[in-house]
Amino acid sequence: RSRRTAPRRRRTRSHCRSGEMFPRRLQASVRKFGTTSSSPLSWQPTGKPQQTLASGVEKSGVGLHSGASTTVRLLPAMAGEGRYFSPGPGRPRIPATVDHVVESPLCTTLRRGAARVLTVEHLLSALEASGVDNARLEIDGGDEVPILDGSAREWVEAIEEAGLCAAKDHNGNEIAKLATLIHEPMYVWRDDSFVAAFPQRKTKITYGISFPQVPAIGCRWFSCFPMDDLVYAEEIGPSRTFCIYEEIESLRNAGLIRGGSIENAIVCSGTTGWQNPPLRFHDEPCRHKILDLIGDISLLSENGNQGLPIGHLIAYKAGHALHAKFARHLKDLMMKLEPEMQPSVLKQLSA
Template sequence: MHFPRFARGRKALQSFSNPISWQPTGKLQQTLAADVRLSGTGLHSGAATTVRLLPSMAGEGRCFILARGRSRIPATIENTVNTPLCTTLCREGATVRTVEHLLSALEACEVDNCRIVIEGGEEVPFLDGSAKGWVEAIGHVGTCLAFDYNGNTKEKMAPVLIDTSYVCKGDSFIIAFPSSKIHITCGIDFPKVPAIGCQWCSYSMDAYAMEISSSRTFCIYEEIQQMRSFGLIKGGSIENALVCSSTSGWLNPPLRFRNEPCRHKLLDLIGDLSLFARNGHQGLPISHLIAYKAGHSLHADFLRRLANISMD
C-alpha cells in the first residue's frame, strides 16, 4: 500500500475549501424503539454509573444528559475537548467522558436520534471494553422511524467526501479519499511490544456487528502504574481490557481476534468520527478512510478540518 508524501514537521494539516458535500442517503432518520438501560464501571473514574438510552425526536440528534444537573451536551465535534486515553465532551461546565464506544455503536446501528442519560457520575460505563454490550442492547429493542414535533419524518443526510483530505502528526496520520461507500482501513505499530507489533485491518460498515463491535480495548502492562499515577484507569481490570507485556506477551488471553487491538482502534475511530453528526444526520463521512497510529486527538483534528464546512 502506498501513501502520499505528507508535509514534514511535528504537525501538518491539509484541508480543501470544500471537501464535504451533504447528500441524501435515501433513508429516513431513526431512533430507538424502546428504552435501553445498562450499568457498569467507568474506566478512568472507577465510578459505578448507569446509562439510559431514550428514543428522541427526528432532528434532535444524539445528546448526553447528566442526571445530576440536567446538563445537555450534544454529541458533536464542537463540544470535544482533548483528554488522554478517551474522548471527552464538554459544554457550559458540564463534562462527560469515555463516550467513544457507545457512540460507535449508535452510529453503526443507525440510531440517529437518542437522548443519553447518565446517572451516578460523568463517565459512560466501560462494560467489557468493547461496544458489544451496546450493540446487543440496541438490537434487543430495535430501531424505528423518528418523527418531529409535527409528526413528520426527516430525510437522513450524509457527509460525502469530494476531495482528498488528511491530517498528520509525526508518523501518525488520517487520510480520506472519495469513495462511493464507507470503507475504513486502520493500522497500528508497537515495535517494543512484539505480541502486538504492526497490525492492519480493513472493513466496510456492514461488518461492524460481527467483526468490529466485540473488539476490546488494550493496554501495555509496563505503562499501567504511570497511567494510574495520573489518575487514569481507576476502573480498569483484566475483565474490561486486554493487557499485554512487552516481555511476556498477553497476560489475559485468549484474544477474540488475532488482530483485536487493531480492530479496537477502528471501533474507536468510528465512535469519534460519529461526532461529525448533527440534527439526526449521519456522522461518518462517505469515503475511504485510512488511519495509521492515530488516536482520539488526531481523530478530532481531522473532524475539525471537515467541520469548517457548514451544512446550511
C-alpha cells in the same frame, strides 16, 4: 418495534504489512486523485429516514478512568434532535458533536459549561454504526460512560434489544437522513501519524497500528468494507480496548484507568505477550482502533444526520486527539459550503 433478523456474514478482509512513513507516501497518493467537485465534500441524501430507538434500554458498569459505577439509559429522541447526553438535573444537555469535545488523555470527553461526560467513544461508535441517529443518553452515578467489557458489543446488544424505528419530528413527520460525501483527498497529521479520507462510493475504513516495543501486537493493518451494521456487529464491535502491561503503573499514578482490569481490557507485555488470552480476533487491537475512530468521527453528526462520511477513511498510529482534529477539519469544510448545500435546505429537497 423492529429488530434485525438478517444473518450476519463475514465480509471483512484483514492484512498485515509494514508501516509507511507520513507524509511523503500519503502526499503522493493525494496527487493521484483529481477533484470531482468544486467543493472537497458535500451533503448527500442517504435515501433513508432518520432513526431512533423503539424503546428505552439501560446498562450499568464501572468507568474505566474514574472507577465509579454509573448507569446509562438509552432513550428515543425526536427526528432532528441528534444524539445528546443528559448528565443530570440542573445540568445542560451535551450534544454529542465535535464542538463539545475537550482534550483528555486516553478517552474522548464532551463538555458543556460545568457538565461533562467522559469515555463516550464506545457508546457513540455503537450508536453510529447501528443507525441510531437520534437518542437521549441519560447518565446517573457519575460523569463517565461505563466501560462494560471494554468493547462495544454490549451496547450493540442493548440497541438490538430496544429496536429501531423511523424518528418523527414535532409535527409527526419523518426527516431524510443526510451524509457527507468526500470528493477529494484530505488529511490531518502529526509526526508519522495521520487520518485521511479519499473519495469512495461507500464507507470504507482502514487502520494501521505500530507497536514495535510489543512484538505480540507489532504492526498490523485492518480494512473494513462495506462498513455497515452487520459488519460492525461481528467484526468491530466485539473488539476490546487494550493496554501495555509496562505502562499500567504510570497510568494509575496519573489518576487514569482506576476502573481498568483484565475483565474490561486485554493486556499485553513487551516481554511476555498477552496476559489474559484468548483474543477475540488475532488482530483485536487494530480492530478496536476502528471502533474508536467510528465513535470519534460520529461527532460530526448533527441534527440526526450521519456522522461517518461516505469515503475511504485511512488512519495510522492515530488516537482520540487526532481523530477529533480530523473531525474538526471536516466540520470546518462543511461550514464553508454554499447556503444551498447546507443540510436544512437539502432536507427540504429530499423529503
